[in-house]
Amino acid sequence: MTMPTTASGNRGLQLEQGLIFELNTPGMTAVDLPPAPKVAERLGGLKNTKAIGLPGLSEPDVVRHYTRLSQKNYSIDSGFYPLGSCTMKHNPRLNEKMARLPGFADIHPFQPLSTVQGALELIDTCAQWLKELTGMTAVAMSPAAGAHGELCGLMCIKSAHEANGQGHRKIVLVPESAHGTNPATAALCGYTVEAIPANAEGRVDVAALKAHLRPQDGKMEIAAVMITNPNTCGLFERDCIAIAEAVHAAGAYFYMDGANYNAIVARLRIADLGVDAMHINLHKTFSTPHGGGGPGAGPTVLSAKLAPFAPVPMVVTAGSGFDVEEHAGHGEARQSYGRMKGYHGQFGVFVRAVAYMMAMGVDGLKQASGDAVLNANYLLARLSAELTPAFDGPCMHEAVFDDRFLKGTGVSTLDIAKALIDEGVHPPTMYFPLVVHGALLMEPTETESKATLDQFVNSLLSLARKAKSGTAEAMFKASPQLAPRRRLDETKAARKPVLRWLPPAGNHEGNGDTKREAAE
Amino acid sequence: MRYLPLSESNRRDMLNVIGAGSVDELFRDLPKAALASARFTLPTTASEIEVERTLSTMAARNLNCGAAPSFLGAGNYRHHTPASMDYIIQRGEFLTAYTPYQPEISQGTLQAIFEFQTQVALITGMEIANASMYDGATACAEGVAMAARLTKRTSALVSGNVHPHYRDVTATCMKFLDVAVECLAPDPTGVEDLIGRISDEHACVVVQTPGFFGHLKDYTALAEACHAAGALLVVCVTEPVALGLITPPGHMGADIVVGEGQSLAGPMSFGGPGVGLFATREKFLRQMPGRLAGETTDEDGRRGWVLTLSTREQHIRREKATSNICTNSGLIALAFSTHMTLLGEAGFTRLAQLNHAMAVTLAERVEKLPGVKLLPNAFFNEFALRLPKPAAGVVEALAARKILGGVPASRFYPTYPELANVLLLTVTETNTAADIDALVAALKEVLS
Structure with a gap:
C-alpha cells in the first residue's frame, strides 16, 4: 500500500497547518476591547511609531490553528509515554481545577499578607508534606525546576563551607551516569567537576569515590558529592549510607538528586540515608503536568546543617497565621544566601501538587511507588525475552536495556525508537544514561495498566524479532512513516539556523524586518 | 486509589512473571534500617470531593483581585485573558x-x-x-x-x-x-x-x-x-x-x-x-x-x-x-x-493604548490630591507616587476598605526610610471607571 497524495497535503485527520504569520489578515483581531478614554498621552516621546509585525487572526482561526497543532503532539493523555527519567504519569484534572480557583489564581504576590493567608497556608501545607515524607529539617520552596533545585542545594553547601572557613573547597564529585544538569549546576555555582566511574553493576564505584575523597597535597578540596538515587540506570545505590558517611568524614556534603524520588516516596525517609540536600521535582513525583517543557517546581529539602542558608522567601508561622521572610539578613533568614527566584516560587505548581498529595494520601503514595517499581520490573522481565538488559534486576522505577540485541543487525537504538512511533507509543529515552551503550531507558510509571504494558511489550518484542531477522533494515531506517512528519534533518537545522519566521523578501514592515540580513 | 489502574490480581500475575513473591521484595536494595524506621504522620487517600472542599476553603481565605478593586503591579500584572x-x-x-x-x-x-x-x-x-x-x-x-x-x-x-x-x-x-x-x-x-x-x-x-x-x-x-x-x-x-x-x-x-x-x-x-x-x-x-x-x-x-x-x-x-x-x-x-496570536497587531496595540489611557486617567486624579506627588513624567500603566504618609499603612487602610490599592516600595526596600512614602499604582484594562472612583475616594479619606 502506498500513501495517496492529496491536493491539500492533508492526510485525513492529519491536517497541515501554516504558521500564524502566514495566516495574517492585516487589522484582524480575536480580541475586542472597550474603547479607551480620551487622554493626553504621557509617554515622553517614547511612543513606537513603527509597525511591530504581528499577524491578525480571528478567534475561530486561532482556535483551529492551535487545535490542529495540538493534534500533531503525542501526550500522556493520548498514549503510553515510557520516557525514562521523565516520569510521564497521568495528570489529574482536579489539580488544574484547584489551581484555577480565583482564591489561588487571581491573587497578587504583593497583596497585604493579611489578604493572602490561605496562599501562605497552601505553601506551608506543601512544605509540611515534603518535610514529613523526607524527614528533613527544612525545605526551600522557591526553586523553579529540578536544575534550579540542584543550584539551591549547591548554593547552600557553598555558603555553609564559607561560613565554616572551608571556602577553599572547589570540587564537586559527580558520577559519570549523572544527568547533564548536575555538572552544569556545579559549574554555575563556581565549582569544578570530577567524574566518578560506575562499577560493572551500574552503581557508584565506592572505592573510586573514597579515593577521590582523600586530601590532595594535604588539602581537602571536595565540597560535595552529587548522587542521583535511585540512579539513572534505574538502580538504588545500595551503598548510599556508606557513601554519606565517607562524604561527611571528609567534611563534604551529600547532595542527592531527587529526580527519581518517585520510586521511593513514602517507603523511606531520605534523612535516614544521611542526605544533606535533595530537590524534589513536583512535576514528576507529584504529578503536575510537564506542559511540553515546563513549568515545574524543584523545592529542595535541607538537613539541619544547611537549613540556615536557605534562600528567601520563607513562609514562617506568626501567631495563629503566617508571615513571609522576604529579605536575607533578617530573622530566620539571617544567614540566607539570598533570593534565586522572583516572588513566592511556583505557587500554581504547589497547588497542583498539594491537590495530588491530598488525593493520594500517604498510603496512595506508597502504593504508587510500589506500582511504579512493579511495572518497571514487569517490563524488564518480559522484554528480556528479546532485548538485552544492561544490568541485573530488580530495577527500581525504570529499566534500561543496551543495544547488544541489535548487534550485527544494522538496526540502531534510534531506529527502534522511531519504529515504536509507528506502533503508536512514545519512544523510551535513547542513548542515556551515557554509561550504557545504545541505551533504551524505560519508565512506565504507576499510572499504566497491565494491558497497556502488554501491548507495548508485544510491539517492542515484535520489532526486536524483525530487527534480528535481518530482513527489515530498510523498514527501520525509513521509520517513522505514519507520524505527522518523517525523520527531520537536524544537521540542516543546526548548520543554518532558522529560529524565527521572517517576512518574504521585499516586505520591509515591522520591528524585525530590518534585521533580515543579519538573521540569514 | 482512582489514579492507579493495577488490580490486585494484575499485581499477582505480574509478580509471577517477574518471579518475585511480593512488591516489597523488589525494594530489597533499600537499606533495611531506613525501611524499618520510616513512619509518616500524614493523611490517607481522599476522594475528589474532599480534596476540593479542603482546598476551596483554603482559597477562600484569600482576597482575590476579582473581588476588590485592584491596582497591583510591581512586576506582576492582572490582565484579562481570553x-x-x-x-x-x-x-x-x-x-x-x-x-x-x-x-x-x-x-x-x-x-x-x-x-x-x-x-x-x-x-x-x-x-x-x-x-x-x-x-x-x-x-x-x-x-x-x-x-x-x-x-x-x-x-x-x-x-x-x-x-x-x-x-x-x-x-x-x-x-x-x-x-x-x-x-x-x-x-x-x-x-x-x-x-x-x-x-x-x-x-x-x-x-x-x-x-x-x-x-x-x-x-x-x-x-x-x-x-x-x-x-x-x-x-x-x-x-x-x-x-x-x-x-x-x-x-x-x-x-x-x-x-x-x-x-x-x-x-x-x-x-x-x-x-x-x-x-x-x-x-x-x-x-x-x-x-x-x-x-x-x-x-x-x-x-x-x-x-x-x-x-x-x-x-x-x-x-x-x-x-x-x-x-x-x-x-x-x-x-x-x-x-499574542489572539490579539494580533491591532489588538496588542489597542490593549496597550487602553492600559495607558486608564493609567493616565488615574494619574491625573491622584496627582491633584493634597501632598501627593506623581514621580515619573512619562509612564505606561504604572507609576510611583510620593504620599504624605507611609505607604505601607495606607495600603493596609485601603485593604480594610476592600481595595487593593497598590504596592508600597517599603515591601522591597524596608531599610530605605526615603522610600517609606512611595507607593506603586498600576491600572490595566481590568479596572473600571468605578474602581478608579473608589480608589480616589478611599485615598482621600486615608490620606486626610
Missing part, C-alpha cells in the same frame, strides 16, 4: 506532553515554540529569542552571565530602576560566579546617571523599561556609551503589554532583552509560574541559554521543526553548557503565544 487561551493550553496534547525530544510526534509544541520565538523577537525589536526561561528574574541573571561570557569581564552595573527581585536574583547568582554586581540605589525620581558610571571593566549595564518606579526612558545614548566601553546593554521588561505602545528595547540598541511574560500569559497565581523571555542579537546565539526550536525539513521534504543548537545545553555540554536550565516554562510560553 477564554480560548485557557481552553487551548488545557488541551491534553499540550498540557501532558514532555519536552519535544521526538520531533516527528511533537510538531505541535515545536511549531508553537517557533511562533513564540518570533513573537518575542518582534515585540522586543530583537533578532532572535529562545523558547523561555523560568521567569523574568532568572532570565535577568542569565542575561548578565551571558554578557560576562561574551565580554570576558566580571562586573555588572544595575540601575536603581530595575525590579528589586531581578536585582537580587542576579546578585545571588553572580556572587557564586565571582561576577561583581554593582547595584545603584533605588531611583524613584529617575535621576540616576548611568553613563557617567560605565567603565571598561563592566560586562554590561542592566536597566528596565518601563522602570520599576514607572519611568519611561530613552536608552539610546546609554546603549552607545555601553558599546563605546565594550559593554553590553541588558534591558528588562516586566510588563510586556507596554511593548504594544512604546519604543522596543531593540530599537534603542539593547544587546540582550530579558523579561517576564506573565502579564500576557494568564493568572498572576501569587507570582508563579511565569515565563521568562530572553531575546538577543543573532551574533550572540552560541552563548545564549535555553532551548531553541529551528526550522528544517523531513525526509519527504516537508517543512518541520526540531530542537536545535543543543550543543549549548547541559544534556550535551554538561559543565561547559551556557546554563543548567532543563525544564523551562513551556506551557506558560504557549499561553503567552496564544494570547
Whole structure:
C-alpha cells in the first residue's frame, strides 16, 4: 500500500497547518476591547511609531490553528509515554481545577499578607508534606525546576563551607551516569567537576569515590558529592549510607538528586540515608503536568546543617497565621544566601501538587511507588525475552536495556525508537544514561495498566524479532512513516539556523524586518 | 486509589512473571534500617470531593483581585485573558506532553515554540529569542552571565530602576560566579546617571523599561556609551503589554532583552509560574541559554521543526553548557503565544493604548490630591507616587476598605526610610471607571 497524495497535503485527520504569520489578515483581531478614554498621552516621546509585525487572526482561526497543532503532539493523555527519567504519569484534572480557583489564581504576590493567608497556608501545607515524607529539617520552596533545585542545594553547601572557613573547597564529585544538569549546576555555582566511574553493576564505584575523597597535597578540596538515587540506570545505590558517611568524614556534603524520588516516596525517609540536600521535582513525583517543557517546581529539602542558608522567601508561622521572610539578613533568614527566584516560587505548581498529595494520601503514595517499581520490573522481565538488559534486576522505577540485541543487525537504538512511533507509543529515552551503550531507558510509571504494558511489550518484542531477522533494515531506517512528519534533518537545522519566521523578501514592515540580513 | 489502574490480581500475575513473591521484595536494595524506621504522620487517600472542599476553603481565605478593586503591579500584572487561551493550553496534547525530544510526534509544541520565538523577537525589536526561561528574574541573571561570557569581564552595573527581585536574583547568582554586581540605589525620581558610571571593566549595564518606579526612558545614548566601553546593554521588561505602545528595547540598541511574560500569559497565581523571555542579537546565539526550536525539513521534504543548537545545553555540554536550565516554562510560553496570536497587531496595540489611557486617567486624579506627588513624567500603566504618609499603612487602610490599592516600595526596600512614602499604582484594562472612583475616594479619606 502506498500513501495517496492529496491536493491539500492533508492526510485525513492529519491536517497541515501554516504558521500564524502566514495566516495574517492585516487589522484582524480575536480580541475586542472597550474603547479607551480620551487622554493626553504621557509617554515622553517614547511612543513606537513603527509597525511591530504581528499577524491578525480571528478567534475561530486561532482556535483551529492551535487545535490542529495540538493534534500533531503525542501526550500522556493520548498514549503510553515510557520516557525514562521523565516520569510521564497521568495528570489529574482536579489539580488544574484547584489551581484555577480565583482564591489561588487571581491573587497578587504583593497583596497585604493579611489578604493572602490561605496562599501562605497552601505553601506551608506543601512544605509540611515534603518535610514529613523526607524527614528533613527544612525545605526551600522557591526553586523553579529540578536544575534550579540542584543550584539551591549547591548554593547552600557553598555558603555553609564559607561560613565554616572551608571556602577553599572547589570540587564537586559527580558520577559519570549523572544527568547533564548536575555538572552544569556545579559549574554555575563556581565549582569544578570530577567524574566518578560506575562499577560493572551500574552503581557508584565506592572505592573510586573514597579515593577521590582523600586530601590532595594535604588539602581537602571536595565540597560535595552529587548522587542521583535511585540512579539513572534505574538502580538504588545500595551503598548510599556508606557513601554519606565517607562524604561527611571528609567534611563534604551529600547532595542527592531527587529526580527519581518517585520510586521511593513514602517507603523511606531520605534523612535516614544521611542526605544533606535533595530537590524534589513536583512535576514528576507529584504529578503536575510537564506542559511540553515546563513549568515545574524543584523545592529542595535541607538537613539541619544547611537549613540556615536557605534562600528567601520563607513562609514562617506568626501567631495563629503566617508571615513571609522576604529579605536575607533578617530573622530566620539571617544567614540566607539570598533570593534565586522572583516572588513566592511556583505557587500554581504547589497547588497542583498539594491537590495530588491530598488525593493520594500517604498510603496512595506508597502504593504508587510500589506500582511504579512493579511495572518497571514487569517490563524488564518480559522484554528480556528479546532485548538485552544492561544490568541485573530488580530495577527500581525504570529499566534500561543496551543495544547488544541489535548487534550485527544494522538496526540502531534510534531506529527502534522511531519504529515504536509507528506502533503508536512514545519512544523510551535513547542513548542515556551515557554509561550504557545504545541505551533504551524505560519508565512506565504507576499510572499504566497491565494491558497497556502488554501491548507495548508485544510491539517492542515484535520489532526486536524483525530487527534480528535481518530482513527489515530498510523498514527501520525509513521509520517513522505514519507520524505527522518523517525523520527531520537536524544537521540542516543546526548548520543554518532558522529560529524565527521572517517576512518574504521585499516586505520591509515591522520591528524585525530590518534585521533580515543579519538573521540569514 | 482512582489514579492507579493495577488490580490486585494484575499485581499477582505480574509478580509471577517477574518471579518475585511480593512488591516489597523488589525494594530489597533499600537499606533495611531506613525501611524499618520510616513512619509518616500524614493523611490517607481522599476522594475528589474532599480534596476540593479542603482546598476551596483554603482559597477562600484569600482576597482575590476579582473581588476588590485592584491596582497591583510591581512586576506582576492582572490582565484579562481570553477564554480560548485557557481552553487551548488545557488541551491534553499540550498540557501532558514532555519536552519535544521526538520531533516527528511533537510538531505541535515545536511549531508553537517557533511562533513564540518570533513573537518575542518582534515585540522586543530583537533578532532572535529562545523558547523561555523560568521567569523574568532568572532570565535577568542569565542575561548578565551571558554578557560576562561574551565580554570576558566580571562586573555588572544595575540601575536603581530595575525590579528589586531581578536585582537580587542576579546578585545571588553572580556572587557564586565571582561576577561583581554593582547595584545603584533605588531611583524613584529617575535621576540616576548611568553613563557617567560605565567603565571598561563592566560586562554590561542592566536597566528596565518601563522602570520599576514607572519611568519611561530613552536608552539610546546609554546603549552607545555601553558599546563605546565594550559593554553590553541588558534591558528588562516586566510588563510586556507596554511593548504594544512604546519604543522596543531593540530599537534603542539593547544587546540582550530579558523579561517576564506573565502579564500576557494568564493568572498572576501569587507570582508563579511565569515565563521568562530572553531575546538577543543573532551574533550572540552560541552563548545564549535555553532551548531553541529551528526550522528544517523531513525526509519527504516537508517543512518541520526540531530542537536545535543543543550543543549549548547541559544534556550535551554538561559543565561547559551556557546554563543548567532543563525544564523551562513551556506551557506558560504557549499561553503567552496564544494570547499574542489572539490579539494580533491591532489588538496588542489597542490593549496597550487602553492600559495607558486608564493609567493616565488615574494619574491625573491622584496627582491633584493634597501632598501627593506623581514621580515619573512619562509612564505606561504604572507609576510611583510620593504620599504624605507611609505607604505601607495606607495600603493596609485601603485593604480594610476592600481595595487593593497598590504596592508600597517599603515591601522591597524596608531599610530605605526615603522610600517609606512611595507607593506603586498600576491600572490595566481590568479596572473600571468605578474602581478608579473608589480608589480616589478611599485615598482621600486615608490620606486626610
